Amino acid sequence: MSDTPDPNADPLGWLESRALWQGSLFRSLLQEVRAGDRLPPGTRLGSFRIVEELGAGGMAVVYRAQRDDGQFDQSVAIKCVPANPSTRDIELFQRERQIQATLNHPNIARLLDGGTLDGGRAWLAMELVDGQHIDAHADSNQLDLPARVRLVQQVIAAVAHAHQRLLLHRDIKPSNVLVDTEGRVKLLDFGIAGWIDESAQVHAYSPGWASPEQSRNETVGPASDQYQIGLLLGRLIDPLLPSTGQRTRELRAILAKARHDDPEQRYHSVAEFGAELERWLEGLPVLAMRGGWGYALNCAIRRRPWLSLGSATAALLLLGLLIGFNWRLQVENARTERAAAIAENVNRFLTEDLLSQADPYNTPKPDLSVREVLDRARAGLGGRFVGEPGIEAGIRATLARSYSGVGEYDVATQEYERAIELAEAIGEHAPDELGALRAERADMRSRLGDVSAALAELKLLGEQERARAGGDNRLQISFALQAIEIQVAASQTETALAAIALLQPRLAILAADDTLRIELLAAEGEAAMRLAKFSQGDRALQEAEKLAGRLLGAESPRLQLILQNRAILYRQMGQLTPALELERRVLAWQEQRFGRQHPETQRTLNELASMLQDDRQFELAEQLFREVLAERERKLGVGSVLTRNSLNNLGLVLSLQNKLDEAEVHYRRALDVERELLGADAFDVLILAHNLAGLLRKRGELDAALALSRDTVERAERTLSAERHEPALFRVGLAQTLQKLGRYAEARVEFTSARERLAKLLGADHARIAKLDEMLAALETERLAH
Amino acid sequence: MAEVTELLERARQGDPLAWNQVVALIYDDLKRVARGVLAGRGSATFNPTVLVHDCYLRLARAGAHGVQDRAHFMALAARAMRQLLSNHARDRMAQKRGAGAAVETLSEEERSADLEAEHLLGISTALERLDAIEPKWVQVVECRVFAGLSEQETADALGTSLRTVQRWYAEARVELARIMAPDRPG
Numbered sequence: 001m002s003d004t005p006d007p008n009a010d011p012l013g014w015l016e017s018r019a020l021w022q023g024s025l026f027r028s029l030l031q032e033v034r035a036g037d038r039l040p041p042g043t044r045l046g047s048f049r050i051v052e053e054l055g056a057g058g059m060a061v062v063y064r065a066q067r068d069d070g071q072f073d074q075s076v077a078i079k080c081v082p083a084n085p086s087t088r089d090i091e092l093f094q095r096e097r098q099i100q101a102t103l104n105h106p107n108i109a110r111l112l113d114g115g116t117l118d119g120g121r122a123w124l125a126m127e128l129v130d131g132q133h134i135d136a137h138a139d140s141n142q143l144d145l146p147a148r149v150r151l152v153q154q155v156i157a158a159v160a161h162a163h164q165r166l167l168l169h170r171d172i173k174p175s176n177v178l179v180d181t182e183g184r185v186k187l188l189d190f191g192i193a194g195w196i197d198e199s200a201q202v203h204a205y206s207p208g209w210a211s212p213e214q215s216r217n218e219t220v221g222p223a224s225d226q227y228q229i230g231l232l233l234g235r236l237i238d239p240l241l242p243s244t245g246q247r248t249r250e251l252r253a254i255l256a257k258a259r260h261d262d263p264e265q266r267y268h269s270v271a272e273f274g275a276e277l278e279r280w281l282e283g284l285p286v287l288a289m290r291g292g293w294g295y296a297l298n299c300a301i302r303r304r305p306w307l308s309l310g311s312a313t314a315a316l317l318l319l320g321l322l323i324g325f326n327w328r329l330q331v332e333n334a335r336t337e338r339a340a341a342i343a344e345n346v347n348r349f350l351t352e353d354l355l356s357q358a359d360p361y362n363t364p365k366p367d368l369s370v371r372e373v374l375d376r377a378r379a380g381l382g383g384r385f386v387g388e389p390g391i392e393a394g395i396r397a398t399l400a401r402s403y404s405g406v407g408e409y410d411v412a413t414q415e416y417e418r419a420i421e422l423a424e425a426i427g428e429h430a431p432d433e434l435g436a437l438r439a440e441r442a443d444m445r446s447r448l449g450d451v452s453a454a455l456a457e458l459k460l461l462g463e464q465e466r467a468r469a470g471g472d473n474r475l476q477i478s479f480a481l482q483a484i485e486i487q488v489a490a491s492q493t494e495t496a497l498a499a500i501a502l503l504q505p506r507l508a509i510l511a512a513d514d515t516l517r518i519e520l521l522a523a524e525g526e527a528a529m530r531l532a533k534f535s536q537g538d539r540a541l542q543e544a545e546k547l548a549g550r551l552l553g554a555e556s557p558r559l560q561l562i563l564q565n566r567a568i569l570y571r572q573m574g575q576l577t578p579a580l581e582l583e584r585r586v587l588a589w590q591e592q593r594f595g596r597q598h599p600e601t602q603r604t605l606n607e608l609a610s611m612l613q614d615d616r617q618f619e620l621a622e623q624l625f626r627e628v629l630a631e632r633e634r635k636l637g638v639g640s641v642l643t644r645n646s647l648n649n650l651g652l653v654l655s656l657q658n659k660l661d662e663a664e665v666h667y668r669r670a671l672d673v674e675r676e677l678l679g680a681d682a683f684d685v686l687i688l689a690h691n692l693a694g695l696l697r698k699r700g701e702l703d704a705a706l707a708l709s710r711d712t713v714e715r716a717e718r719t720l721s722a723e724r725h726e727p728a729l730f731r732v733g734l735a736q737t738l739q740k741l742g743r744y745a746e747a748r749v750e751f752t753s754a755r756e757r758l759a760k761l762l763g764a765d766h767a768r769i770a771k772l773d774e775m776l777a778a779l780e781t782e783r784l785a786h
Numbered sequence: 787m788a789e790v791t792e793l794l795e796r797a798r799q800g801d802p803l804a805w806n807q808v809v810a811l812i813y814d815d816l817k818r819v820a821r822g823v824l825a826g827r828g829s830a831t832f833n834p835t836v837l838v839h840d841c842y843l844r845l846a847r848a849g850a851h852g853v854q855d856r857a858h859f860m861a862l863a864a865r866a867m868r869q870l871l872s873n874h875a876r877d878r879m880a881q882k883r884g885a886g887a888a889v890e891t892l893s894e895e896e897r898s899a900d901l902e903a904e905h906l907l908g909i910s911t912a913l914e915r916l917d918a919i920e921p922k923w924v925q926v927v928e929c930r931v932f933a934g935l936s937e938q939e940t941a942d943a944l945g946t947s948l949r950t951v952q953r954w955y956a957e958a959r960v961e962l963a964r965i966m967a968p969d970r971p972g
């Protein structure tokens with residue numbers, strides 16, 4: 001203070017200078033004065049008693065207090081208006097009280113009580129949060145990236161709740177976000193919060209945590225809170241974010257959008273910001289990356305095939321097919337700008353019109369079916385791309401594949417026709433893409449029932465391509481592969497295997513890392529498995545596994561599908577130990593990716609339980625079947641086919657353990673529901689009735705078992721095609737009941753009839769025939785003994 | 787006579803109870819501004835003028851009215867402010883003497899507060915001597931410095947003319963410096 005006069009030479013000058021009111025002595029007086037403002041421990045406010053001071057915020061001192069009315073033990077935080085408050089203090093305090101009363105959210109500290117002290121000082125009792133600041137919590141618990149994002153999701157939920165009530169927080173920062181001992185986020189301190197529409201805004205903010213508009217002292221809106229949440233998210237994830245990778249790029253794009261300098265460029269709302277993070281957590285395409293090259297493709301691959309967009313299977317196929325489309329464009333046409341523009345337009349249409357509507361977090365109708373989404377997209381297509389036939393062709397092709405994915409082959413065929421027409425007219429499409437479209441249109445024929453027409457068309461396409469290219473090429477092999485897949489699906493398994501063998505010498509033209517090789521091996525494995533050529537199937541699937549692991553990575557979904565097929569193969573071979581091991585690998589992968597409750601994980605659990613049952617590990621199987629049943633009943637209701645299947649499975653494993661009473665309960669429940677839903681002739685109902693009849697037989701209720709078995713056999717013969725082997729199985733059940741009743745001659749007739757049919761369908765050397773011969777022999781022995 | 791008017795009158799005449807009530811009024815207002823000033827919020831510069839005026843407004847709501855009440859209050863408030871500051875300075879010095887060796891560890895802020903307390907106590911003692919020579923001089927200093935009143939407001943508070951206030955203040959400046967001059971024996 002060089003400009004301060006010497007107090008001895010010029011005492012009045014010293015008093016007039018800054019020394020008196022801006023000096024340390026006056027501040028020291030104010031501190032002393034202020035200390036007298038505090039509520040000493042033991043002070044009673046309503047039913048609370050002050051325990052200690054927790055801290056002094058900008059507007060008020062906060063104390064820890066204890067409920068003191070003998071009711072129950074509860075620690076609370078008390079905020080008390082200062083003694084002799086200014087008008088502004090009172091306004092702010094009343095505002096906070098009003099705001100807290102408006103809010104009711106699990107992630108916002110609750111207002112518990114309020115009152116006035118004798119001197120007229122108002123106080124609020126708030127939920128006291130026993131926890132750490134959000135950043136300290138994340139670090140001390142070494143939370144991983146997704147867990148940190150989920151924490152921020154809780155903050156967003158709280159802020160979105162406030163925004164819905166037209167309230168802004170305006171001071172979101174780590175010290176205002178606590179995480180309690182149960183991991184629940186609590187947003188604190190609506191001290192400088194305010195209403196969105198109020199004109200007189202409080203401009204106080206915490207340095208380092210202000211949005212650009214706050215720093216500029218401009219009017220702030222909900223986007224400012226979003227910015228601060230963005231800062232918070234950045235603080236939490238920056239130390240953990242790998243420097244590269246798709247997931248990192250996505251998060252960085254999301255952060256950049258939420259923390260955009262221009263509020264207009266941020267997400268439209270914090271709820272949308274939250275939806276975006278949820279998409280990131282789920283591995284869905286994020287909006288912040290929209291338009292990015294090949295982006296939808298990556299997401300689709302990452303998620304395929306275990307999706308949760310409503311009907312999982314349909315969506316799975318839809319997305320799976322979209323991959324194919326993007327992939328072809330990318331590989332074949334990426335070199336030209338023109339093609340890149342087309343691909344980008346198509347991608348945008350996919351993400352905005354298709355995927356975003358099927359996105360459970362971004363749609364007003366969460367149960368919108370894939371079919372409805374497609375219809376909307378198709379209707380919306382109209383004349384939007386007039387003059388852009390290249391783009392329209394791409395979109396129509398995508399629609400065609402999607403419709404095919406949900407089983408609408410007629411509509412799909414129409415869209416294929418249109419896409420091919422457009423593509424041919426402009427002559428812009430790569431031969432691969434056009435050829436693929438034609439092959440897929442051919443495939444529609446097989447789906448509509450005309451397998452031979454589809455195969456003939458594919459053959460013709462192959463020949464045309466050979467003439468055009470003047471020799472063998474990859475496209476011709478892909479046609480051949482498609483024909484093989486059709487044959488496998490149509491049970492022309494021998495032919496398919498022969499075709500695969502014929503294809504082998506031609507594969508030399510494929511690059512060693514061509515993914516077509518994986519598909520061929522997978523098709524061969526499946527075909528061989530169906531023909532019980534187990535060693536061939538095993539070899540093909542093992543090779544497919546190796547190649548998929550090498551080309552797509554050990555964590556790729558494609559690899560998991562191959563592993564599942566390998567498990568099925570081992571199960572059919574009766575080698576349960578490797579089957580169980582493979583199934584458990586798939587289960588671990590799914591659990592880690594989708595969680596235990598995900599429908600696909602549950603399906604695998606069900607499969608695993610069936611294998612355990614085969615392996616006679618009944619208790620473990622029962623336990624898993626029960627888990628799956630409970631989850632499905634909860635999520636899908638008892639009417640769902642999956643739930644009914646679970647009831648049936650549980651019934652079976654119980655009856656195998658001779659827990660017959662309990663088994664019957666589940667069987668009957670399943671049968672009642674099924675009859676009601678599907679009618680008494682439905683295939684599933686017949687299977688159930690057959691199982692129940694077996695149970696009744698075991699319990700010695702032979703007349704009831706006989707009646708049910710006869711009825712089942714009669715219905716099966718009447719409704720099932722001659723190709724099915726199930727009527728024979730039902731007949732075996734009937735025969736067993738007759739045998740128990742001592743009606744040996746009738747039993748013999750039924751056994752023999754069943755054997756005849758099975759031998760015709762499965763071949764005379766099938767394991768089931770041997771088993772039947774054993775049963776017939778036993779019947780003979782028993783008859784003779786009588 | 788209104789209650790507040792009576793209170794001010796009694797305080798003027800030296801009733802310690804009434805005087806303490808006036809000091810308490812000022813003290814409450816200091817509490818009110820303390821948070822803001824310490825947090826450095828708003829205009830961080832403290833202005834005693836605003837404080838005494840706000841304080842009078844509260845008093846007016848409680849029944850004070852008229853030119854005379856206002857004048858009396860301003861003079862009293864100025865003295866109360868001086869007393870609060872001087873007492874705090876005295877307390878600090880007393881504490882400092884009791885603290886002994888701990889002096890070494892004081893922060894910059896603490897050290898300068900102690901230095902200011904020393905200066906203020908010196909001036910306060912000088913003001914007491916000045917009061918023995920001419921009480922009006924001290925009253926002018928209190929109004930101008932400790933309550934931040936303008937010359938006119940000081941004239942109103944002391945029931946005299948603007949010119950007189952100017953003259954008294956100039957005289958007080960010279961006399962106070964003379965009293966404090968180091969070559970003069972204390």
